[in-house]
Amino acid sequence: MTMKLTRLQANLLRLAKSNSLSGKTYREIAEIANVGHPYTVQQAINSLIAKDLLTRNQYTGAIEA
Numbered sequence: 001m002t003m004k005l006t007r008l009q010a011n012l013l014r015l016a017k018s019n020s021l022s023g024k025t026y027r028e029i030a031e032i033a034n035v036g037h038p039y040t041v042q043q044a045i046n047s048l049i050a051k052d053l054l055t056r057n058q059y060t061g062a063i064e065a
Helices: 009-016 027-033 038-050
Strands: none
Touching: 009 027, 009 038, 027 038
16 A cells, blocks of 8 residues: 655655755745745645654654654
């Protein structure tokens, strides 16, 4: 079964696999991904975490693919 991803989610997943997103704020990630608002990035990342495609380190908060 394939999982449906939005264009932003797919872009963020590619970014997470090619670059480390740890240490970057949602605002910085939004600028890299060319997204208008950091909250949009936060929602997309949380959705990817819920789908087990990304993980968030519970101690450091780092986002990893």
